[in-house]
Amino acid sequence: MNIAEYMQGLGRNARAASRLVAAASSGAKNAALMAMAAAIRERRxxxxxxxxxxxxxxxxxxxxxxxxxxxxxxxxxxDTMAAGVEQVAALPDPVGEITDVRRRPSGIEVGKMRVPLGVIGIIYESRPNVTADAAALCLKSGNAAILRGGKEALHSNQAIAACVRAGLGAAGLPETAVQVVETTDREAVGALITMPEFVDVIVPRGGKGLIERISRDARVPVIKHLDGNCHVYVDDAADPGKVVPIVENAKTQRYGTCNTAETLLVARGVAGRFLPEIGRMLAGHGVEMRCCAESLTMLTDCGIDASLLKAAQASDWDEEYLAPILAVKVVAGIDEAIEHINAHSSGHTEAIVSENYTSAMRFLREVDSASVMINASTRFADGFEYGLGAEIGISTDKIHARGPVGLEGLTSQKWIVFGNGEVRR
Amino acid sequence: MNIAEYMQGLGRNARAASRLVAAASSGAKNAALMAMAAAIRERRxxxxxxxxxxxxxxxxxxxxxxxxxxxxxxxxxxDTMAAGVEQVAALPDPVGEITDVRRRPSGIEVGKMRVPLGVIGIIYESRPNVTADAAALCLKSGNAAILRGGKEALHSNQAIAACVRAGLGAAGLPETAVQVVETTDREAVGALITMPEFVDVIVPRGGKGLIERISRDARVPVIKHLDGNCHVYVDDAADPGKVVPIVENAKTQRYGTCNTAETLLVARGVAGRFLPEIGRMLAGHGVEMRCCAESLTMLTDCGIDASLLKAAQASDWDEEYLAPILAVKVVAGIDEAIEHINAHSSGHTEAIVSENYTSAMRFLREVDSASVMINASTRFADGFEYGLGAEIGISTDKIHARGPVGLEGLTSQKWIVFGNGEVRR
Structure with missing residues (x-):
């Protein structure tokens, strides 16, 4: 098999299919999704x-x-996979929405229309359910997709792909609207990310190594999710009833997710009041604390197992642990908190706990991350929690889409002009 | 001078300044813009x-x-340059706009806030007025900018930069919010496009060669404008009163602009009726026609100077002439027109001339270009004509921003969450 030629063939098919799915009615796309879900259940x-x-x-x-x-x-x-596809069918169709139409002095009326991106390449690792999820999201948003799963899931992905094709066929849509790469040769990835004539955007889902490699080598735009070094800042004016529940949820509800808090910042004025209680709660979960000198002193002699308290290294402020470890730092107040976050955060999600209106609003405006929260757990940064219905990923980029990317993030807006024979003077 | 170190220094300054201009009030930004305009006039x-x-x-x-x-x-x-800066001051400030706030079942309220991109690198060629234009647009949208003009305009650009700094200083904003690269060494461009830690997006303004080179080598996103191979399609149901004026304006109002029509498609059913009249009008402007076999036959013996009629080569359908030349092709109808455009267009701007509702709406929906127009000249694809007030460029990309890019295209939206102590279950 000549991999380059094979991938060009997939690309050519996808480009042709993308025209048809872009113009497909919501009814046809939803029928295909319901048929996909049925095929997944039937071919159990x-x-x-x-x-x-x-x-x-x-x-x-x-x-x-x-x-x-x-x-x-x-x-x-x-069952979960089939239900996920059905949920995507139930979401509103973003394609074709016309907004912002305004009459201009020349007489033309100018507006925007939401349109699919075209062909989306998805590169992912082991979980085979991504095949169905990604196929459903791309189709609903009017895009064609080329999916490249991990080699360890090859047979599973091919079997799911057959269900996807059955669904497309049942609704009269081209089966090439969703193609799963059938080779595990790594050259296929290299080809997929360097065909701007056939692929409009790449969404890699996987470890940081994979994403960095793809971003470096891609010749098409990449919607990428790098690390999630999320912060919770406990402000001077924090409500005592909200501090421990939010820190506990943000750090301990799940350790391995990208919206889990990795650094806790506490205002000096309230550190003595809150840190011991937070420390004991974290110790109760077996969370190791990597502390600045000041917080280390405060947390020592609070009855916390000494093996859970360590002095932070400079690198701790930039770390995504994905583990029961939390970096802890005392800051002077809101200014130092914002400065620390903008210097060290990966731009994923940050939360402030504060009852002070001005501090809360400054945090909201001045923290430069994809999700910024007041008095809520960072764990809410998620497509389902935000009401997107589903997500193809969480973007840590700054252009196009930030944070959870749902159907809208797989579209863009073109300009439309309604004229009546106008010419430019 | 060590170019890499020098550019890193500019980058570091820009990143720091970007925090301050992102948080600056509209009043401070407008005061800086008015002071810039005054400095430009005073330092004439x-x-x-x-x-x-x-x-x-x-x-x-x-x-x-x-x-x-x-x-x-x-x-x-x-004067025009100063007035342009004043016009940007008069535009609404896009930064901080909060939209789409919705209460979720968990109790949190989720919305979006429009925020600057951060640091924008602009690489441009000879016109020195771009220095003032780009500085004004970046500042108004809350971004810091690093500007790299052509070496032939070095002294002019530095002099304009001094006016920009004077304006920033007068309004108490950091002078490093807009920095103009002071070296003409080409290594500076290489450094500017490979500092993702300091630069969030690159906007190249110049010839296709420059833009392709930058897109190939950049390690940060590029908002790029490649060629404008724009089409006018004269449909079976075209209003005879609109055909010639639109084709004339789209092709002949200016030959060197990217929104000028480069290919004319005419439906077979009306080609005999319209082509001779169009051909004589074009010949009157001295426009050379590169014709398909069918249109060549129709145009011959219409009294058109034979030297203006040529048989089209396959490459003519993909050409951006930027000259008094137009490719002409007879198509079967709306289907072939859409297919031809989606296969050959550069995705810039296309127009249909038609009174048929269904054909017009199909063209609007199915043509995959940044601007799609009904019964209007392609020459309207422009930031001023669309009401953006100004434009930093015209994007032929599909993600982030398509078509004319104004202040909004220099921003993105982050997610904001208003909570009341909610945690995730």
Whole structure:
């Protein structure tokens, strides 16, 4: 197989299909999604047997238990996947929305129309359910998709792809609207990210290494999600009833997610009051604290297991632990908090706990991150929690889309002009 | 001078200044813009004497007359430049606008806030007025800017930069909010486009070669404008009174602009009726026609100077002539017109002339270009004509901003969450 030619072929098919799905009615797209979901449920045995092949190969290759767990398609997982596709069908269609129409002095009326991006390339790692999720989101937003999953999930992804094609076919849409790359050769990724004539945007979903590599080599725009070094800042005017619940939820509800807090900043004026209580709560969850000198002194002799208290290194302020570890720093107040966050954050999500209107609004305006919150847990930074219905990823970029990317993030707006024979003078 | 270090220094300054201008009030930004405009008017002699140095050098270097013309700062040009900055001051401030706030089932209220992109790098060629235009647009949209003009305009750009700094200083804003690169070393461009830690987006303004080179080498997003191969399609249901005026204006009002029509498509059903009249009008302007076989036959023996009629080559359908030349093709109807445009257009601007509602709306929806027009000249694709007040460029990209890019295109939206102590379940 000549990989470059194969990928060019997929690209050519996708470009042609993208014209048809861009012009498809909401009814046709929803019918295809409902048929996909039905096919996923009906072909349950087929999906599980394909998945067993991947699991056997994974065990033979000695993949670790966490990886195998992510790879596994259970009966419940199949239902969840089908329900996810049905949920996308139920979302409003963003395509074709006309807004901001205004008459200009020349007589023309100028407005905007929301349109698909065209062809979206998705590169992802082990979880096979991404195949169905991404297919559904791309189709609903009127885009064609080329999906490139991890090699360990090859059989599972191909089986899901067959269900996706069945759904497209049932609704009279081109089966090439969603194509799953059938080779595990890494050259396929290189080709996919360097075909601007066929692919309009790449969405990589995976570890930081994968995303950095793709961003470096891509010749098309990349909607990327790098790390989530999220902060909670406890302000001088924090409501005592909100401090511990928000810090606890932001740090301990799940350790491995990108919207989990990794650094706690506490205003000096209230550090003595809140830090011991926060420290004991964190210790109760077994969370290790990497402390600045001042917070380390305050937290020592609070009855906290000494093995959980460490002096922070400079690198701790930039770390995404994805683990029961939290960096802790005392700051002078709102100014130092904003400055520290804008210097060290990865621009994902930050929260302030404060009852002071001016501090809260300054934090909201001046913190330069994709999500900025007042008196709420950073864990809310999520497409479902925000009401997007679903998300293709969370962007840490600053252009196009910031934060959770839903259907709208897979579209853009073109200009439309309604004239009556006007010419420019 | 160590160029890499020098550019890192500019980057560091710009990043720091970007925090201050992002948080600056509309009043402070407008005061700076008005002071800039005043400084440009007051320092008229100084600007002209700096420009004379550039003009002398250009003549010595043997630059052509068109290039020298673009470089020249006249008394009137200085007034226009100052007035342009004042117009930007008068535009509404996009920064801080809060929209789409909705209460979610969890209790949090989620919305969006419009925010600056951060630091914008602008790379441009000879016209020195771009220095003032770009500075004004970046500042008003709350961004810091690093401007890198052409080496032939070095003295003029530095003199304008001094006026910009005077304006910033008068309003108490950091002078480093707009920095003009003081070296003409090409290594400076290479450094500017590869500092993602300091620069958030690059806007190149210049020829296709410059833009392709920058897009290829950049390590930050580029808002780029490649070519403008714009189409006018005369539909079966075209209003005879609109056909010739629109084609005439789209092709002949100005030959060198990116929104000038480069290809005319005519529906077969009306080609016999309209083509001779269009051909004679174009011939009257001395426009050469590169014709498909069918249109060539129709145009021959219409009294048109034979030297203006040529058979089109395949490459003519993809050409941006920027000259009195027009490619002409007869198509079966709306389907072939849309197909031809989506295959050959550069995605800039296309217009249909039609009184048929369904054809017009299909064209509007299915043509995948940044601007799509019904019964209006392609020449309207322009920031001023669209009511943006000004434009930093015209994007042929599909993500972030399409078409004319004004203040809003220099911003994005972050998510904001108003909570009351909510945590995620």
């Amino acid at each position: 045995e087929f999906l599980i047997s394909a998945n067993v092949k991947d699991l056997d190969a994974a065990r033979t290759a000695g993949l670790d238990a966490a990886m195998i767990d992510r790879l596994k398609l259970t009966d419940k997982g199949i | 002699e100084f600007l002209i004497s700096a420009n004379v140095k550039d003009l002398d050098a250009a003549r010595t270097a043997g630059l052509d007359a068109a290039m020298i013309d673009r470089l020249k700062l006249t008394d009137k040009g200085i």
